[in-house]
Amino acid sequence: MSKLFESPIFYVVLGVAIVLYFIYAIVWTQRKKKRDKEFEKNNSNIGKVHTQPGMKVTSDTEQLKDFIKGVNIGYYFEPGKHTVNVEYEYQRTLPVKKTIRVKKTPISFEIEAGKEYDLSYNQDENRYNFEEI
Numbered sequence: 001m002s003k004l005f006e007s008p009i010f011y012v013v014l015g016v017a018i019v020l021y022f023i024y025a026i027v028w029t030q031r032k033k034k035r036d037k038e039f040e041k042n043n044s045n046i047g048k049v050h051t052q053p054g055m056k057v058t059s060d061t062e063q064l065k066d067f068i069k070g071v072n073i074g075y076y077f078e079p080g081k082h083t084v085n086v087e088y089e090y091q092r093t094l095p096v097k098k099t100i101r102v103k104k105t106p107i108s109f110e111i112e113a114g115k116e117y118d119l120s121y122n123q124d125e126n127r128y129n130f131e132e133i
Helices: 008-042
Strands: 047-051 055-058 065-069 072-077 080-092 098-111 116-122 127-132
Touching (some): 008 065
Antiparallel strands (some): 047 072, 055 080, 116 127
């Protein structure tokens, strides 16, 4: 085994690197939330679409601006009709742990100014749900 892993300096440097990473992540998240609040304040007619963990939303026609809500990511949309590509990944544990990836699917929806929506995937029905919150 390498002498590097036997040195206490290695573990001190590793510990400092991990602490610095967590500090960076916390500061970045706080700044992102502050920018999102300012964006919402300056764009009161915008609609918000919340997604569930494991969901990836892309668009071929427009640049999507995201926001953070808790541990989930959502997207801002101008009022009107939109079509996005949604891909979803989840894990099924019974009988064997298996990762299920739902292929990229185009979803169309209508956004009204100042309203919030939820985009989720129903695993039992194998379909996406889009509803106003």
